[in-house]
Every structure is written in structure tokens, then in C-alpha cells.
Amino acid sequence: MQKITYHEITGTIRCVSGLRIGGSDDLLQIGGTDLTCVKHPVTLKPYLPGSSLKGKMRSELEQKLGKLIGNEPCGCATTGCLVCRIFGPHKKAKHELGPSRIIVRDAQLLEGGATELKSENVIDRKTGTALHPRKIERVVADSTFTLRIGIQEWDFDKDAPPYAGKKGGEALVSFVLEGLKLVQQTGLGSGVSKGSGEVRFEQLKVTGKDTTLG
Template identity: 35%
Template sequence: MKLLGKLLITGHIEALTGLAIGGSKSDVAIGGIDNNVIKNSEGVPYIPGSSLKGKLRSLIEKREGRPEVCSCGTDKCVICTVFGTGLPTKNKNITAGPTRLYVRDAKLNEDTKKQMEKKEGIFSNLELTYTEGKWENQINRLTSKAAHPRQQERVPAGSIFDFNMIYNILTKKDIEYFHQVITALRLLEDDYLGGNGSRGYGRIQFQNVSILLKTVSDYESGGTGKEIFSGLLSDFEDEEAKNKLKSLVEEEEKA
């Protein structure tokens, strides 16, 4: 396989409802929040690339009707090709090649971060610096009594994160498979990210999505690449983008 180019996928993730991706419980104080969200070394919440990629993979596995994590390792399998084999495989003849999709950690957008720190706009009543606490109870269905009250920390609705993904194109088939990445992103918008999705947490939307193709020639010449798409996922024209990619990749192969 020969690297033909890379698709750079960037944009914003907006939390439409509270977002709770679990972090360490080692810093929980008596009387404090029971379930913390994951934060970086500066105490700022972020979306781990592993969480985002794992959710995208899970949605495509459901779409394909796979009962468990696929590890067949064949190039005919979109899951193993795009997301990697994931688990040890008994198939010694692995043809899928290197994982195509890289997903970086999504950092809290700088404007959102500043608004939270200054308690401005929709974050004017934020309890903590970057997060909020939400009390939850388990209700006994027989007695209707509340039990085990706990406080869940979550990133508030309206928060925006900057996301960054890389999709490697090694064969022409990868152009066909890229459609599955877009499908997974669309599916996620009507699903949830993080925990407690059935309780309303984790609804998100991808905004200001930009897809840029940089061929090997662009890297060699210092070129900036060619824009494939810019906008909302609902406006993404699959066939139009696919044909544009095929044309550009064919040019790269001839170069």
C-alpha cells in the first residue's frame, strides 16, 4: 500500500445537553461530586479521542449488524480497515493494513473556555469553573421512594469543543470507505456521547465541519491542500465529494 493523501477533518462539537465523560474519582472530597468528568492537567474538561472514535466504531458495528467488536482484519471489512482490528485476531492473513482513521482529543474551545471563566452569557450561573453538578436519584418502582442520591458532574449544554480527525487514503477503496465515517458522524448526532445517554445526557452536533485533502505532492511541495467540503453534515453531498476525491487521487497516482 502506498500513501496517496490525508483527509483533515476539523470543526466544532457543540454539547446540546449536558455531557458526562467519566474521569478519575481520586480527587472526590467528602460531600462533593460523586462522578467527575475527565479533565486535562489544567483542570479543563475535554473529549478523549478514544471515546469519540470508540463511539463512532460502535455505531458502524450496529449499522453492519455486528454483535461484538470485529477483529477479522480483512480489507473487505470497513470496520477493521477504518477503525483498526481492535482485538487480537485468529486470522494470520491480515489484509486491512494500517488503521485509516486517527481521532485526536477534542479540546474545549478557547472562546467557550473564556466565557466560562468570566461567567458570561449562557454560563453566567455556572456552579464550578467549567462544569455543573446535577443531582440524581434511583426511584424504587414498588415504593416510589428515592434511594442512593448522587451528584453527577457534567459539561453544560452550549459548550463547544474543537475536534480534529485524520483519514489516511492508501487505496481507492478508502474513498468508498470514507463515506462510513460521515455516516458514523451523522448517526452520533442522533445518539449520544459519554454516559447516561438514556437520561438525556450527551446529545451533540458537529458544526463548521471542514474536510481538506492533502496529497503526498502537497506535503512535498508545501501545498495547503484542496477543500472537499465545508459546512454542516446535513449539507454534505456524498457522491459529489466521492467523485471529487477520486479525481484528485487519480491525479496523485499519475504524478
């Protein structure tokens, strides 16, 4: 087994709407914020954990390919499964796919980064009364973050199943770009169905060359 090359997808993540990826709420105060967003422990600036973007990409790709089985990620570990090849088969320590191909870096703040409080509640269907009010913290719209995703290509990836008309390592890159496209269509973080989490991936490059999500 030999690594052939390393592809890197770079760009920026722009918050079209407010965005919340949950932080620690160990200290709760009366009248305080119920759900905070994750922040750097030293600078206290918000950032987007790579694990959050990676998990959302995987989930969206599994949905597209019909690989959702219960609440568990795909763990089929077959050579024809690009999800398992790129992200690693779930709960399968022994398999023939080699190491996971994708490396998603934490997205660091570029511009903006101020936070806002959004009030949410539950509506009583019988009376129309708002119940259980709470405040959530979101990064404001138009903030931007870095995007860096690495894709490792190994010698046996020449036998990877084709995707979007591409073969080998190019198929792996195309599959990851498809994952970004699906996240852009739905959203990132919590509260997507209630208006939060809309993002747009901009200035995309693959190993220095301009690309788009189509």
C-alpha cells in the same frame, strides 16, 4: 504499501445538553461529587478524549452494519469490512488490511466549559422512594470543542468496498462521516438515556471543503 493522501475532517462539537465523559475519582470526599468529568491536568479545563469519540463512532457503525457480536468490537479482518479497515480489526495482530486509517484527536475546549452538578438516584419500584442519590459532573450545554479527525488513504484502498455511492478514499471519508451522523443521533459520553450527551457537529469541512452530515 504506500500512503496516497491524508484527509482531514474538521469542525466543532457543540454540547446541546450537558455532557459527561468520566474523569478520575481517586479522591472521594463526603458530600463531594461522585462522578467527575475528565479535565486537562494543568489547565483543569474539560476536554473530550479522542478515544471516546472514536469508540462511540465504531460502536454505532457496528450496530448499523449488524456487526455486534457479544461485547467485543468487530475483528473479522476481511477486506470487505470498512469497520476493520478504518478502525483496525479487534484483537487481530496479523491481517492484510494494513494500519488503521482513522486518527481522532482530543477535542480541546473552544467556548464555555463551565461544569454543573446533576443529581441522580434510583427509584424503588414498590414505594416510589428515591434511593442511592449521587452527584455527577457535566460540562454545561452550549460549550464547544474542536473536532479533528484524520483519515489515511493507502494505495490498496482503491479496492475498498464502496460506501454511499463513493469509491476508494472517498468511501472511507463517507463512512467516517456516517459515524459522526450516528453519534449526533444518539449522543456521546455517559447518561445519554437520561438526558446527557446530546451533541451537534458544526462547521464541518473535509480537507478544507465544506460538507454536511446529510
